Amino acid sequence: MDATTISFPIFGEGFIIDAPRYINIFGFRLYLYGLFITAGFVLAALYLIKRNKVVGLTKDNVLDLVILAVPCGLIGARLYYILFNFDQYFGAGKWQNIIQFREGGLAIYGGVIGGAIAFLIYGRIKKINYGKLLDAAGFGLLIGQAVGRWGNFFNREAYGVETDAPWRMGLTTGGYTMYVHPAFLYEMLWNALGLLLMHIFSKKSKTKYPGQYFLFYVAWYGFGRFMIEGLRTDSLFIPGSDIRVSQLLAALSCGVAAILLVRNHLRGERENSEIEIRDPELNINTNKEE
Numbered sequence: 001m002d003a004t005t006i007s008f009p010i011f012g013e014g015f016i017i018d019a020p021r022y023i024n025i026f027g028f029r030l031y032l033y034g035l036f037i038t039a040g041f042v043l044a045a046l047y048l049i050k051r052n053k054v055v056g057l058t059k060d061n062v063l064d065l066v067i068l069a070v071p072c073g074l075i076g077a078r079l080y081y082i083l084f085n086f087d088q089y090f091g092a093g094k095w096q097n098i099i100q101f102r103e104g105g106l107a108i109y110g111g112v113i114g115g116a117i118a119f120l121i122y123g124r125i126k127k128i129n130y131g132k133l134l135d136a137a138g139f140g141l142l143i144g145q146a147v148g149r150w151g152n153f154f155n156r157e158a159y160g161v162e163t164d165a166p167w168r169m170g171l172t173t174g175g176y177t178m179y180v181h182p183a184f185l186y187e188m189l190w191n192a193l194g195l196l197l198m199h200i201f202s203k204k205s206k207t208k209y210p211g212q213y214f215l216f217y218v219a220w221y222g223f224g225r226f227m228i229e230g231l232r233t234d235s236l237f238i239p240g241s242d243i244r245v246s247q248l249l250a251a252l253s254c255g256v257a258a259i260l261l262v263r264n265h266l267r268g269e270r271e272n273s274e275i276e277i278r279d280p281e282l283n284i285n286t287n288k289e290e
Contacts, residue, residue, distance in 0.1 A: 007170035033151030040144035076114015131210025138217030160231030190224035222254025
């Protein structure tokens with residue numbers, strides 16, 4: 001079990017958690033991080049199966065997407081991480097590290113890219129509007145990321161810089177306690193809030209166009225990740241610079257998605273206005289002959 005204990009002073013001095021990284025089942029280590037990732041996929045699948053009509057897909061389509069998302073997302077997340085940690089995986093005696101998934105080393109943006117490519121191929125084969133597939137991904141990603149972040153808690157990772165904020169998290173090793181921002185918790189709450197907003201909107205209003213929910217996801221997650229990434233101590237950097245890869249990508253993706261959302265909204269408003277003007281009922285001549 002892990003020697004680092006976790007505490008939250010806001011709940012009192014005696015609130016200490018000695019959470020395990022894994023559990024042993026018949027001599028096999030089952031890492032809790034993997035369990036939470038799996039739980040996220042399962043919950044996302046159940047949600048989308050229940051609300052498949054919101055994104056304009058059949059239940060069979062949703063199941064196909066889940067089956068595709070798991071391997072393609074993992075491969076994409078791994079390749080992305082390896083790309084920005086090149087020295088750890090290439091060189092004498094390092095090649096085998098590439099397939100050591102259980103040792104960590106996944107990046108969410110790589111998973112999104114890997115899944116998006118798989119969905120594009122699936123959409124072409126099935127002749128399904130790509131925007132509908134991305135909308136399903138938007139809902140699924142918010143669910144999966146909100147649940148999966150608890151795996152970071154058990155791994156004692158994805159935390160931020162030291163702080164004295166009232167909600168700080170304590171990590172105690174060998175009698176020394178370091179108080180840090182629980183960045184994983186910030187992102188979990190941000191994703192959960194985004195999911196709640198998308199769920200409410202999809203209940204109250206009809207989808208304007210395929211891809212609308214995905215654009216909201218990209219803008220929402222990008223903004224939150226940009227803010228939170230600056231607190232983290234485990235960021236990937238562009239080689240030879242102090243630029244955080246995920247923070248840069250978050251800012252760019254958020255900006256592009258926000259612009260597209262506004263543009264599409266204004267275009268929809270303009271088209272609706274033109275339809276009203278052309279409506280024959282509005283052109284009835286009310287001047288009667290005397």
